[in-house]
Amino acid sequence: MLPFLLRRAFSSVIVIFCVISITFVLARITKGGPFDKEKEPPPHIKEALLTRYKLNGTVWDQYTAYVGSLVRFDLGLSTRYRDWRVSELLRQKMPNSFALGTLSFLIASCAGVFLGSLAAMKKDTWIDRSAMFGALLSISIPSFISGPFLIAVFALWLGWLPVGGWGTMSQMILPAICLAAPYIAYVARLMRNSLLDVLKSDFLRTARAKGLTETQAVAKHAIKVAILPVITFLGPLAAHLLTGSMIVESVFNISGAGMIFVNSIQNRDVFLLGGAVIVYCVLLVLFNLFVDVIYTLLDKRIKLYA
Amino acid sequence: MPEAAAPASIARPDGWQILKRNRAALIALGFLVGLSLIAIVVPLLLPDELKATSSASFVPPMQRAMETHATHVLGTDVNGQDMLYRLLSGARVSLGVGLIGALISLGIGTLYGMISGYAGGRIDGVMMRTVEVLQSVPRILFIMILIAALDDYVKEWIDGWRLAAQARNWSDLAANISEVKAYSKVLVMIVSLGLVEWLTMARIVRGQVLVLREMTFVTASRAMGQSPWGVLRRHLLPNLSTIILTYLTLTIPAVILDESFLSFLGLGIEDPAASWGSLLKDGAQVINPLESKWWLLVFPALLMSASLLALNFLGDGLRDAFDPKSGD
Numbered sequence: 001m002l003p004f005l006l007r008r009a010f011s012s013v014i015v016i017f018c019v020i021s022i023t024f025v026l027a028r029i030t031k032g033g034p035f036d037k038e039k040e041p042p043p044h045i046k047e048a049l050l051t052r053y054k055l056n057g058t059v060w061d062q063y064t065a066y067v068g069s070l071v072r073f074d075l076g077l078s079t080r081y082r083d084w085r086v087s088e089l090l091r092q093k094m095p096n097s098f099a100l101g102t103l104s105f106l107i108a109s110c111a112g113v114f115l116g117s118l119a120a121m122k123k124d125t126w127i128d129r130s131a132m133f134g135a136l137l138s139i140s141i142p143s144f145i146s147g148p149f150l151i152a153v154f155a156l157w158l159g160w161l162p163v164g165g166w167g168t169m170s171q172m173i174l175p176a177i178c179l180a181a182p183y184i185a186y187v188a189r190l191m192r193n194s195l196l197d198v199l200k201s202d203f204l205r206t207a208r209a210k211g212l213t214e215t216q217a218v219a220k221h222a223i224k225v226a227i228l229p230v231i232t233f234l235g236p237l238a239a240h241l242l243t244g245s246m247i248v249e250s251v252f253n254i255s256g257a258g259m260i261f262v263n264s265i266q267n268r269d270v271f272l273l274g275g276a277v278i279v280y281c282v283l284l285v286l287f288n289l290f291v292d293v294i295y296t297l298l299d300k301r302i303k304l305y306a
Numbered sequence: 307m308p309e310a311a312a313p314a315s316i317a318r319p320d321g322w323q324i325l326k327r328n329r330a331a332l333i334a335l336g337f338l339v340g341l342s343l344i345a346i347v348v349p350l351l352l353p354d355e356l357k358a359t360s361s362a363s364f365v366p367p368m369q370r371a372m373e374t375h376a377t378h379v380l381g382t383d384v385n386g387q388d389m390l391y392r393l394l395s396g397a398r399v400s401l402g403v404g405l406i407g408a409l410i411s412l413g414i415g416t417l418y419g420m421i422s423g424y425a426g427g428r429i430d431g432v433m434m435r436t437v438e439v440l441q442s443v444p445r446i447l448f449i450m451i452l453i454a455a456l457d458d459y460v461k462e463w464i465d466g467w468r469l470a471a472q473a474r475n476w477s478d479l480a481a482n483i484s485e486v487k488a489y490s491k492v493l494v495m496i497v498s499l500g501l502v503e504w505l506t507m508a509r510i511v512r513g514q515v516l517v518l519r520e521m522t523f524v525t526a527s528r529a530m531g532q533s534p535w536g537v538l539r540r541h542l543l544p545n546l547s548t549i550i551l552t553y554l555t556l557t558i559p560a561v562i563l564d565e566s567f568l569s570f571l572g573l574g575i576e577d578p579a580a581s582w583g584s585l586l587k588d589g590a591q592v593i594n595p596l597e598s599k600w601w602l603l604v605f606p607a608l609l610m611s612a613s614l615l616a617l618n619f620l621g622d623g624l625r626d627a628f629d630p631k632s633g634d
């Protein structure tokens with residue numbers, strides 16, 4: 001296990017390094033600098049600002065300066081929000097996105113596994129067909145359509161949940177469902193196909209032969225195996241939920257990390273963008289690692305090769 | 307292609323028949339063909355005064371505008387433009403960006419996957435590691451950065467052409483070019499989305515090539531002295547065509563969805579061009595609890611959801627027919 005972890009850590013650092021390099025270079029060759037406003041600042045002031053933020057000279061010089069500060073675990077200063085460190089801004093905004101992402105993650109994985117198993121056990125009945133049609137429907141409807149629709153139905157019409165705001169559990173439910181909806185569908189489809197394969201296998205025939213009911217056989221034996229492909233999907237799912245939240249945050253007016261991405265690109269706030277990308281990549285790498293470890297715990301046949 | 311006899315496990319001969327029995331997929335196909343024809347033809351037939359901006363803003367559906375005495379079937383938007391026209395030109399842009407973006411990603415992905423799978427060994431290893439690295443890159447974020455980076459360069463490039471035309475006194479051409487410049491974002495979107503969406507296609511194609519290249523007809527062709535390119539083009543590509551078609555159909559809705567996300571956030575298609583995402587953004591901006599301008603949101607939302615649903619149905623139908631083992 002240890003050599004595997006070490007090797008993974010090494011390759012993860014390389015991946016993050018590549019991503020951050022591409023991001024930085026693309027952001028810096030983009031026309032329009034961080035200090036270009038409608039009212040152009042005097043050249044000497046702009047020059048002084050660029051020097052202060054180490055954004056003058058060639059792109060290569062800027063890049064090496066940035067990597068140098070990253071190595072010292074310094075994410076730099078935001079060029080847009082003066083006197084704010086990138087790490088402070090991220091620490092302020094990330095918890096909201098994190099709460100939203102975690103809740104949708106739980107909804108997507110639990111509801112998806114449940115619906116997928118139900119559809120597989122009732123294959124070719126109306127339950128299966130309507131679950132799969134619902135899945136296709138929720139994949140096809142983007143969150144900026146489903147969001148206002150959910151608000152209209154559950155907040156305005158039925159009055160069960162608050163229209164907006166952020167902080168309490170009841171305020172988080174609608175955005176979390178809206179964010180989770182397409183991923184419930186992905187998980188359900190994955191789970192259904194996987195369970196259908198497992199239901200045909202020999203060990204399940206044995207389980208039925210020894211007198212277990214279908215539900216018992218599925219709950220005790222089949223789910224454990226059928227859930228493996230779903231678990232591989234959970235790593236990318238977690239990452240999708242973090243970036244996908246941009247739209248949901250803007251629809252529900254939540255101040256989170258998603259808007260940092262959008263605003264930092266529009267403001268050419270290169271250090272803030274870099275910091276957000278780093279956080280995202282680190283999370284993604286950690287999730288994937290986590291998934292691999294869980295995998296070995298669930299399926300004893302799989303060994304992690306270094 | 308007689309020399310490329312289809313092996314049973316790759317392209318089952320009854321794939322098209324399976325598709326023909328899939329009623330949902332056929333209805334979806336009919337819907338998409340119909341929508342595309344309407345989106346191409348109807349805007350050409352609409353009278354010019356409907357298309358132009360006017361003072362008759364926010365006219366509800368099926369009502370005559372006081373100012374212009376024109377009847378707007380789906381109402382008008384903030385600029386007094388006819389919603390039906392905006393909706394259909396939005397469909398043109400959304401479907402067009404989806405199709406061309408998906409075709410670009412198909413080209414890159416197929417070529418990449420074929421080379422990787424056929425070369426095998428170390429080259430394959432490096433190429434697939436690269437795909438894995440790229441897959442761990444935040445996709446939407448990267449499209450955003452690419453668009454921001456490309457947009458100004460493309461605008462400048464188009465301006466260069468306009469100035470060149472002006473210098474030669476081709477005023478018609480110069481006018482046309484400045485008209486095109488308003489739509490430069492469409493081009494930027496297509497290229498950026500195409501450059502980012504090819505990863506799945508590359509992985510699928512490579513997987514198929516790995517199976518195909520062990521088949522006897524490929525070995526035979528190699529033994530007869532066919533060059534690697536010849537084998538790829540004459541024997542592998544025909545056998546890959548149905549699977550490529552399937553994943554093309556599944557990539558189009560993904561590209562349309564990405565485009566609409568970006569346009570909704572205000573980073574994508576901008577006026578005077580419209581797409582479903584930008585129409586929804588415009589609709590969401592003017593919504594307020596006192597006066598519901600529902601037609602600005604409901605029509606684009608319905609048309610977009612229906613089209614994406616149809617594309618996904620068709621894609622699933624194709625996958626069931628030609629790639630039954632892959633599932634999801």
